[in-house]
Amino acid sequence: MNVTMDLIVSLSKRRGFIFQSSEIYGGTGAAWDYGPLGVELKNNIKRVWWRDFVQQRDDMVGLDAAILMQQTVWRASGHVDNFTDPMVDCRECRRRFRADKVDETDWTHYCAATKGNKFTIKAGEPCKHCGERRTLCPECGKGELTAPRQFNLMFKTFMGPVEEEAAVTYLRPETAQGIFVNFDNVLQTTRRKLPFGIAQIGKAFRNEITPGNFIFRTREFEQMEIEYFVNPHEQLDGRPADEAWHDRWIADCRAWFTRYGLDPANVKLHEHAADELAHYSKRTVDLLYRFPMGWSELMGIANRTDFDLKQHAKFSGKSLTWFDEERKEHLVPYVIEPSAGVDRALLAFLLDAYREEQVRGEKRVVLRFHPELAPIKIAVLPLLKKRADIVATCHELRSRLARRWVTLYDDTAAIGRLYRRQDEVGTPFCVTVDVKTVGDADKGESGDGKVTIRERDSMEQIRVPLADLEAVFGRVLDGGAEWAEAAAAYPRSDG
Ligand code: GAP
Numbered sequence: 001m002n003v004t005m006d007l008i009v010s011l012s013k014r015r016g017f018i019f020q021s022s023e024i025y026g027g028t029g030a031a032w033d034y035g036p037l038g039v040e041l042k043n044n045i046k047r048v049w050w051r052d053f054v055q056q057r058d059d060m061v062g063l064d065a066a067i068l069m070q071q072t073v074w075r076a077s078g079h080v081d082n083f084t085d086p087m088v089d090c091r092e093c094r095r096r097f098r099a100d101k102v103d104e105t106d107w108t109h110y111c112a113a114t115k116g117n118k119f120t121i122k123a124g125e126p127c128k129h130c131g132e133r134r135t136l137c138p139e140c141g142k143g144e145l146t147a148p149r150q151f152n153l154m155f156k157t158f159m160g161p162v163e164e165e166a167a168v169t170y171l172r173p174e175t176a177q178g179i180f181v182n183f184d185n186v187l188q189t190t191r192r193k194l195p196f197g198i199a200q201i202g203k204a205f206r207n208e209i210t211p212g213n214f215i216f217r218t219r220e221f222e223q224m225e226i227e228y229f230v231n232p233h234e235q236l237d238g239r240p241a242d243e244a245w246h247d248r249w250i251a252d253c254r255a256w257f258t259r260y261g262l263d264p265a266n267v268k269l270h271e272h273a274a275d276e277l278a279h280y281s282k283r284t285v286d287l288l289y290r291f292p293m294g295w296s297e298l299m300g301i302a303n304r305t306d307f308d309l310k311q312h313a314k315f316s317g318k319s320l321t322w323f324d325e326e327r328k329e330h331l332v333p334y335v336i337e338p339s340a341g342v343d344r345a346l347l348a349f350l351l352d353a354y355r356e357e358q359v360r361g362e363k364r365v366v367l368r369f370h371p372e373l374a375p376i377k378i379a380v381l382p383l384l385k386k387r388a389d390i391v392a393t394c395h396e397l398r399s400r401l402a403r404r405w406v407t408l409y410d411d412t413a414a415i416g417r418l419y420r421r422q423d424e425v426g427t428p429f430c431v432t433v434d435v436k437t438v439g440d441a442d443k444g445e446s447g448d449g450k451v452t453i454r455e456r457d458s459m460e461q462i463r464v465p466l467a468d469l470e471a472v473f474g475r476v477l478d479g480g481a482e483w484a485e486a487a488a489a490y491p492r493s494d495g
Helices: 005-014 036-055 071-076 176-180 183-190 241-259 307-316 342-353 388-402 415-425 466-478 483-487
Strands: 018-020 032-034 060-062 084-089 096-098 107-111 117-121 149-152 155-158 168-171 196-205 220-230 267-271 283-291 294-305 322-324 329-331 334-341 354-359 362-367 378-382 407-409 429-433 450-455 461-465
Touching: 005 018, 005 342, 005 354, 032 036, 036 060, 036 196, 036 220, 036 241, 036 342, 071 168, 071 307, 176 196, 176 220, 176 307, 176 334, 183 196, 220 241, 220 342, 241 267, 241 283, 241 294, 241 334, 267 294, 283 342, 294 307, 294 342, 307 334, 334 342, 342 354, 362 415, 378 388, 378 415, 388 407, 388 429, 388 466, 415 429, 429 466, 450 466, 450 483, 461 466, 466 483
Parallel strands: 060 196, 378 407, 378 429
Antiparallel strands: 018 032, 084 096, 084 149, 107 117, 155 168, 196 220, 220 334, 267 283, 283 294, 294 334, 322 329, 354 362, 429 450, 450 461
């Protein structure tokens, strides 16, 4: 379905995924806070990415470098000189726009053909009354725009108490440089052979001129980056190894996003044209996702060649090479860089998971998250919250299951409502404890010791002995088994 950004923003706030930063003070459109469910979802994305791309591969290691680095790092990397966007200012209202994006903004127009009436016109379109196109400030519709000037996107700050040039440093605008400057440390301590990669997940900061589209473009965000070092003199698949590895990483990254839930029809590749390439890149391919505002970058996969290691060797005076035993030569590896934004990945997973369905004449909102990404894995619900023995069994069960999976107890509504709430936050399984489970001591009836498991997507319910729960959830949540397969061993239940 076509999901609007407004719908996702509102669901995110209502259910505690994402809040505006400093909201009680009026908020900022450039930074966002992850709430109780958002932080679980975000941690799951990072955990699964780390497991799949670092821990399960024998050619990868991890790193967690400091955000604040020596200022020379940013001269060597080219960020001080090149990490800029062209920007224009309105001479009247002083608003600032990215020169290359100003025509993508809806614009305000005071139309001479209609006695100066004010209109808001769609980006790129002319006024249908006078035929004029935008020349003035799109926001106020009155001011002239200045000629473009280059604006550096790095946040500048000072190390220590003295605000002088020597103390200037920057909040890192990408995690990548922390990897390059540690190349030799990792090589010496791990004794790796090429090809191998170093991965890092962490915060990055960019003073974006026009942040927006919810968490798509913000000034503080997180990246999951890999620098994969290869020997450019080697041949792989009949081509230089860097080119072959580049294609492998593009395919692996695309497969990773679709494996965890993105519809393949919503993901496509974009090959950078020569004039789009960053100063360090030989070839860059972006993975685009069909966001509500149109196809936009989800992540980039660049061939950075030997640019960064050579630059850091030049600026630091340290050798950043690898010794090729076969050829008996020191060489500077080439680098393939898959670089993904955590927040953008989260937004894409959220959008793709959203469904509205009709169930018995009522609207059901459901987030069909991949079970590994779902913030809550299991909800334990009492059918009757007035029955102390049912509630006690639920609490016992919750703490038992919580040892292995994020498990929640909720008794604040009737069962139908509780199911809907869990659907709306994407919980794959609900466990319901009822009278049959515990029996009725007053009537001398003993319970059957079984509970109902309800699966989110099919809404199918099965009756399972309490003692079997870890085995069933172990299969579907950790073992990758399909629900239908795991459920087949148990009788269906009507609830
Ligand atoms: N080290 C390479 C690098 O940083 P990039 O294309 O500038 O490349 C990589 O950024 C990814 O980081 C993007 O594809 C996007 O997912 C994420 N990203 C970049 N700027 C962002 C911003 N302002 N807000 C949220 N995510 C951002």
